[in-house]
Amino acid sequence: MYKQLIRCTALVLLGLFLWAGHAGAVDFEANTPAVTRLKQNMQQRHNQLAPFYDTGAVGLTRDGLIVLRDANAVPLSGRQAVNALVAAENQDRNALYREIALANNHPEWENDIRSTFAQRWIASARSGWWYQQGNGTWQKK
Amino acid sequence: MTKRNYYPILPIIAGFALTACVTINIYFPAAAAEKVADKIIEEVWKTGGKPGGNTQSGGKPGDDAGNKTDKAKP
Amino acid sequence: MKPDWLWFHRDIFPSRVCRLFARFWLFFLISVLSSPAVAALPGFEFMLQHIRHPVFTARSAEIKFTAFPSPALVVTLDDLVMGGHRWRNLRMECNQIHVSRDGADCDAGVLRLGKKSLSVNVQFSLQRKSLIIGIQPVPVTGAREKWRLEIGWQEDKWHGVLKIMNGDGTLLADLLPLEEKQIQIHQARLNGEIHLSGSGVAISALSAHLNVSQLSFGDASGLHAGEHISLQMDADARQTGKDWQWRGKIAWPEGEIFWQPFYFSGQGHEFAIAGTLHDRHINVTHGRVDLAGIGKAKFSAVADVAGRTLQQIRFSATDLELSPLFDSILRPLAVDTALAETSASGRADFDWHYRDGEHQSLVIDLQDVSLIDAHDRFSIEELNAHIPWNHDEKRNGSIQFDNARVLGIPLGATRIPIETKGAQFSIPRAEVAVLDGKMQIENFLAIHETTGWQWQFNGALLPISMEKLTEALRIQPMYGTLSGTIPKMRYANSTITMEGELVSGIFDGVAVARNLVLENPLSLTPHLIMDMAMHHVDLDLLTRAYSFGSMQGRVDVEVNNLELVDWEPVRFDTKLVSSAGNYKRRISQAAIKNLIALGGGGAVTAIQRSFLGLFGQFSYAEIGWRCKLRGHICQMGGIEPATSDGKSYVLVKGSGIPAITITGYNQEVDWPELLKRLERAVESSNPIIH
Numbered sequence: 001m002y003k004q005l006i007r008c009t010a011l012v013l014l015g016l017f018l019w020a021g022h023a024g025a026v027d028f029e030a031n032t033p034a035v036t037r038l039k040q041n042m043q044q045r046h047n048q049l050a051p052f053y054d055t056g057a058v059g060l061t062r063d064g065l066i067v068l069r070d071a072n073a074v075p076l077s078g079r080q081a082v083n084a085l086v087a088a089e090n091q092d093r094n095a096l097y098r099e100i101a102l103a104n105n106h107p108e109w110e111n112d113i114r115s116t117f118a119q120r121w122i123a124s125a126r127s128g129w130w131y132q133q134g135n136g137t138w139q140k141k
Numbered sequence: 142m143t144k145r146n147y148y149p150i151l152p153i154i155a156g157f158a159l160t161a162c163v164t165i166n167i168y169f170p171a172a173a174a175e176k177v178a179d180k181i182i183e184e185v186w187k188t189g190g191k192p193g194g195n196t197q198s199g200g201k202p203g204d205d206a207g208n209k210t211d212k213a214k215p
Numbered sequence: 216m217k218p219d220w221l222w223f224h225r226d227i228f229p230s231r232v233c234r235l236f237a238r239f240w241l242f243f244l245i246s247v248l249s250s251p252a253v254a255a256l257p258g259f260e261f262m263l264q265h266i267r268h269p270v271f272t273a274r275s276a277e278i279k280f281t282a283f284p285s286p287a288l289v290v291t292l293d294d295l296v297m298g299g300h301r302w303r304n305l306r307m308e309c310n311q312i313h314v315s316r317d318g319a320d321c322d323a324g325v326l327r328l329g330k331k332s333l334s335v336n337v338q339f340s341l342q343r344k345s346l347i348i349g350i351q352p353v354p355v356t357g358a359r360e361k362w363r364l365e366i367g368w369q370e371d372k373w374h375g376v377l378k379i380m381n382g383d384g385t386l387l388a389d390l391l392p393l394e395e396k397q398i399q400i401h402q403a404r405l406n407g408e409i410h411l412s413g414s415g416v417a418i419s420a421l422s423a424h425l426n427v428s429q430l431s432f433g434d435a436s437g438l439h440a441g442e443h444i445s446l447q448m449d450a451d452a453r454q455t456g457k458d459w460q461w462r463g464k465i466a467w468p469e470g471e472i473f474w475q476p477f478y479f480s481g482q483g484h485e486f487a488i489a490g491t492l493h494d495r496h497i498n499v500t501h502g503r504v505d506l507a508g509i510g511k512a513k514f515s516a517v518a519d520v521a522g523r524t525l526q527q528i529r530f531s532a533t534d535l536e537l538s539p540l541f542d543s544i545l546r547p548l549a550v551d552t553a554l555a556e557t558s559a560s561g562r563a564d565f566d567w568h569y570r571d572g573e574h575q576s577l578v579i580d581l582q583d584v585s586l587i588d589a590h591d592r593f594s595i596e597e598l599n600a601h602i603p604w605n606h607d608e609k610r611n612g613s614i615q616f617d618n619a620r621v622l623g624i625p626l627g628a629t630r631i632p633i634e635t636k637g638a639q640f641s642i643p644r645a646e647v648a649v650l651d652g653k654m655q656i657e658n659f660l661a662i663h664e665t666t667g668w669q670w671q672f673n674g675a676l677l678p679i680s681m682e683k684l685t686e687a688l689r690i691q692p693m694y695g696t697l698s699g700t701i702p703k704m705r706y707a708n709s710t711i712t713m714e715g716e717l718v719s720g721i722f723d724g725v726a727v728a729r730n731l732v733l734e735n736p737l738s739l740t741p742h743l744i745m746d747m748a749m750h751h752v753d754l755d756l757l758t759r760a761y762s763f764g765s766m767q768g769r770v771d772v773e774v775n776n777l778e779l780v781d782w783e784p785v786r787f788d789t790k791l792v793s794s795a796g797n798y799k800r801r802i803s804q805a806a807i808k809n810l811i812a813l814g815g816g817g818a819v820t821a822i823q824r825s826f827l828g829l830f831g832q833f834s835y836a837e838i839g840w841r842c843k844l845r846g847h848i849c850q851m852g853g854i855e856p857a858t859s860d861g862k863s864y865v866l867v868k869g870s871g872i873p874a875i876t877i878t879g880y881n882q883e884v885d886w887p888e889l890l891k892r893l894e895r896a897v898e899s900s901n902p903i904i905h
Contacts, residue, residue, distance in 0.1 A: 028173035029846060030181065033783035034740035041739060042185045071437030076471050079437070080478040080547060087550035095740055099780075100177070102742075103846075112169040113178075120178040124186065 034099040042092050049085055058086060059130035059138060064097065064118035065090045069130060069138060093117075258282050271297040286312040288321070302328055307335065317342045326350065344368050352383070374412040379405045384427055398439060403430040407448075422451035430470065437473075444470030444481060452492075462489035462501075476547035482507040495520045509543075510535035512565075528569040537561045537584055553737040556589035561598070578603045592737055595619040602633065609636040622736070623687045625650060638663045642672070650687065652679030652698070669707040675700050681721065690782050691890075694760035695721035710734045713745075722760070724752035724769070743779040748772065751794050754838075764805030769794035770838060784844060784886070791840045792854070801832045802867065802875070809893075810866065810877055836870035842884075849886045853879055 049066070052058040057073035058066050068086050071079050097117060101110040122131045127141050263276040275293035280286070292305040305328055309321035317340055324335035331352070338347045350362040361380040366373060384403025407425035411418055425448045433440035445468055452461035467481040484506050490499040502514040512532035518525050541559035549555055561584030568575040584598040597617035603610035615630040627648025634641045642659035654676055661670035678696040685693045702715025713731035720726070731745040749772040758766045771794045778786040793800070839854030853864035857878045867877040 028170050028177050030177040031846065032780055032785050034742075034780040035181075037739055037781045039181060039184055043187070046186055068438075071440070071473070071475075072433070074437070076440060076442050076473045077478065077480070079473045080476065083476050083547065084550055084555065088555060091551065091555075092739065095738065096181075099740055100174075103785075106169075109169055109174075112171070113174060116171065116174045117178045117182075120175060120182055124179065124182045 029103045030100050032099060032103045035096065035103065038092050038096045038099065042089065042096070045085065045089055045092075049089060052082055052085075053126070053129045056128075056130045056140065057082060059132060060118075060121050060125060062118055062132040062134060062136070064114040064121060065093055067132075271295060285310065286314055288312055309335070309337070325353070372412070372414045375410070377409040377411075379407055379409075379425075381406060384430060398432055398434045401431045401433065403432075404428045417454075419454045420452065424449050438475040439473070441472040442470060444472065457493070459492035460490075461492065463487070476550070477543060478547075479543060492520075496526075508536065508539045510540075524572075525569070526571060528567070530568075531564075531566040533564045535563050535565070537563050537581075553588070553592065554586075557586055558589070559584065559586050561585060573606060576603075576605045590739070591620075591623070593619070593621050602635070604635045606637070609634060622741075623689060624684065625687065631656075640670075649676075650679050650683045652696075653677040654679075654701070664707075666708060669705075671703060671705040673701055673703045676719070688782055690779075692761075693721070694756070695719075695726075697721075709736075709738075711736055721749060722752040722756045725750045740781050741779075743777075743782070745777050747774040747777060751796075758806060764807070764809050765801075765803040766806045766838075767799045767801040768835075768838065769796065769798050785846060787842070787844045789840075789842045789844070791838070793837045793839070800835050800870075802835050802838075804831050804833075807833065807867075807875060807877065830873045833869065833873050833875040834871035835867050835875065837868040838866070839868075840866060844886055847886045849884045849889060851879060851881055851884055 049058060052074065053060075055073040057068060057070050059069040061067050066086055066089055068074075068079075068082055071082075074082050097110050097114045098107075100113050101107050122141075125131060125141050129141050130138050131141060133139050258281040260277070260279040262278075264274065266273040266276060273292050273295045275291075277289075277291045279289045279291075288307075288309045290307045293303065295302045295305055305326075307324060307326045309324035311323055312319055312321050318338075320336070320338040322336050324337060326333040326335045334351045334353045336349045339345075345365065345367040347366075348364045350364075352360050359381055360383055361378075362382060363378040363380075364375065365378075366375045368374070382405035384405045385400045405425060405427055407423065409421070409423040409425070411421050413419045425446075427444070427446040427448065430444040430446065431440075431442045447466040447468070448463070449465075450461070450463035452459050454460075464485065464487040467484045467486075469481045471478070471480040485503070486505070487501070487503045488499055489501045490497060492498070497516075497518045497520060499514070499516040499518075502516065504512045504514070506512075510532060512530060512535070514528060514530040516525060516529070517527040538558070538560045540563070541557075545559075546554065546557070549557075562582045563584065564578075564580040564582075566576070566578040568577075579600070579602045581598055581600040581602075584600075585594070585596040586598070587594040595616050596619065598614070598619075599616070600614040601612040602614070603612050612633045612635065613630060614633060615628075616626075617628050619626040619629075629645070629647045631642055631645040631647075634643065640661040640663075642656055645656045645659070647654045647656065655674045656672050657674045659670065659672035661668055663669075676698050678698040681693045681695045681697050684697060685691065697719045699717060699719040701717060702713055705712045705714060711731075711733040713729070715729070717728040717731070718725065719728075726747065726749045728745055728747050731743070734742040734744075749770075751769050752772060754766045754768045754770055757770075758764060770791055773788075773790045775788045776786055777784065837854055841852035843850040843852075851864070853866040854868055855865055857863040857865045862882065863878050863880045865876060866879045867875065869876040
């Protein structure tokens with residue numbers, strides 16, 4: 001009886017792995033007009049944001065967004081503009097995660113996509129940029 | 142005797158339990174998503190120079206707009 | 216003193232200045248207590264364990280006076296608590312005291328406040344009934360800071376003047392509201408005078424004239440900060456009976472402030488306020504804000520000091536310049552809305568009344584306003600509006616504009632009457648010029664819910680050219696006119712939903728749109744989802760409109776599950792079939808060539824190909840085309856499979872003489888590529904179409 005149980009479980013597990021392998025090979029779609037539009041918009045904004053990443057005024061958060069983390073690094077008169085840039089970028093980033101999830105017909109993937117992006121933004125960040133660690137503290141790359 | 146009757150159910154329960162907890166984790170194609178993310182990040186950040194930590198460049202063809210495949214037959 | 220002193224002390228801005236004064240007052244009391252009474256004694260020493268007062272508490276005060284070798288006074292205080300501050304080890308020493316029958320003075324006293332050391336001189340005269348205290352920090356800094364307090368009295372009436380020259384304004388931190396204590400004053404210079412007078416222990420009048428310069432402050436995050444600020448402050452307050460009459464004015468000629476999310480630079484802004492204080496109620500009778508570059512506003516208010524509540528505010532402003540107002544105040548509040556990248560110009564009036572925790576009324580008037588979105592999603596020009604609102608009653612207003620543009624669609628001059636009531640905004644009936652036609656709006660009703668705005672309307676479309684509409688929307692061109700009844704349209708949670716069918720004539724047939732849902736219409740990535748059907752469309756008109764090569768006949772088209780993202784299709788299930796009925800079914804040579812080009816050649820047999828050149832027109836029995844679009848891949852099909860393996864399909868089934876059958880072999884086509892090919896085919900075959 002126990003042998004049967006083990007065999008059964010093994011079969012189920014094997015099936016799962018096969019299926020998992022299959023699922024992994026499934027195309028991950030991120031090529032829709034919406035994603036293209038958002039990418040263009042973010043690309044244009046990046047030139048304006050890059051200096052603030054460099055000075056540490058703006059940092060990458062652990063949830064795939066950005067934040068004005070040290071306003072003192074920006075002249076007083078520029079802080080409002082950075083605020084607006086950060087808000088616009090976050091709007092686009094949120095929309096990007098949502099649109100990629102929709103493009104794959106899996107709206108519920110949005111959070112997985114967000115956390116994947118959060119890791120990859122940080123991994124791709126240039127040295128000197130600030131990012132938020134898993135525990136919430138800020139770290140300079 | 143009565144106890145024995147439950148045994149065939151066990152593998153089924155085990156199977157359900159396993160699928161229930163494992164599938165959620167493996168369903169999201171994390172590796173493919175990561176490739177797509179890297180591709181998008183590279184594009185969004187390319188204007189500012191080459192991002193330092195980005196070693197990844199090859200997403201699947203068709204992952205993004207700049208890489209359109211023409212699947213139309215002649 | 217009355218315990219009432221405490222609330223006075225804490226809650227009223229001008230009176231906070233008293234706290235500064237109270238510090239000197241303490242020494243005054245001590246001096247009065249000690250000097251004259253003991254002048255003749257060779258020395259004394261006494262200690263006070265605990266002094267309690269509504270303004271301060273002191274512990275272990277020690278006063279020591281010695282007459283030999285020279286008269287000297289030492290006052291020490293172990294602990295002094297005043298206004299939320301605590302000092303330890305205060306010490307005042309005066310080694311050279313001149314004592315006479317008339318009074319006493321001390322030329323070179325030293326006051327130690329913790330680590331700070333100040334030089335003090337005191338002149339006390341009984342005859343003149345005056346006390347003068349001068350204080351300078353030691354060592355003398357470049358700014359030559361000097362504080363001078365003069366007090367004179369007659370019987371129980373007294374008058375005090377505090378003169379400040381280049382005073383260290385970091386003391387101003389005391390004047391900030393308690394909850395903003397994390398803000399540090401980095402630098403500030405004070406110049407000016409503060410006059411106080413009263414009788415006994417009560418203050419009856421106060422006036423201050425202060426100049427603050429080089430003020431810079433900030434918190435750790437930098438989200439609240441100011442730099443190079445100069446301020447001119449005037450204030451006076453006078454007690455009449457139980458009431459106080461007061462007024463104050465602050466002018467801000469220089470400097471900049473960032474107070475998340477707002478940024479202001481001092482360009483001569485002025486703030487003036489006057490009123491009364493009666494029975495713990497502050498009544499602002501005249502308030503005036505003059506924001507340079509924006510305009511003036513007036514206000515009045517009543518506040519309950521004890522409950523810390525605003526009971527009433529009336530605010531009105533006329534002729535405000537909208538452009539700077541929008542940049543500095545409105546847009547920072549709208550960073551998450553469609554207005555985040557909007558520029559505005561024109562003038563605006565506001566009138567607002569608030570009472571007992573609720574908005575009572577608001578009237579907004581706009582004159583010659585234009586709002587332009589940086590992403591070209593919407594724009595509106597020459598907007599004039601009168602928008603009244605009242606908490607209880609219905610109000611009528613109007614909105615009119617010369618021209619506007621929403622999602623690329625131009626709207627002409629329009630006047631819209633509006634009604635407001637409570638949380639509702641409605642338009643009973645209006646007509647908006649859209650392109651070359653009109654849109655009638657009926658029963659428009661907007662309600663502000665906790666989740667945001669919701670609205671709905673129905674109406675009608677009076678013939679709008681499809682060609683112009685598709686051009687404005689920058690989508691594939693279509694021809695015909697759009698007209699018909701608009702079913703109920705609803706907006707909630709950033710989504711517009713159409714409840715019912717929109718029916719319109721198109722290419723001599725009938726088009727029906729249903730299940731229309733438009734998500735995030737004003738975002739960067741609007742999603743449009745709908746089903747569409749066209750019945751009995753004239754192929755001749757259709758093909759002529761697209762210069763495709765003439766085809767005659769009638770078709771029914773169904774487009775289900777259509778989804779446009781950013782106005783580009785990403786999904787649909789399309790079926791185009793010949794309509795039932797009797798009509799002429801002919802297809803021209805040019806159209807056939809285009810169809811073949813679409814299929815990528817090889818679509819007709821060699822025998823049929825040889826026929827092609829012989830005839831200009833062919834008969835057909837049926838036309839059919841299907842396309843299932845997912846992403847950018849279209850899965851194609853025709854009337855039926857051409858072969859048993861299902862790899863090819865019949866697009867045109869011939870009949871009669873000469874007959875032609877066209878077979879398609881492409882099962883999967885890249886949709887953008889197909890469109891490109893279609894364009895190319897149409898272009899290259901243009902010359903032979905008749």
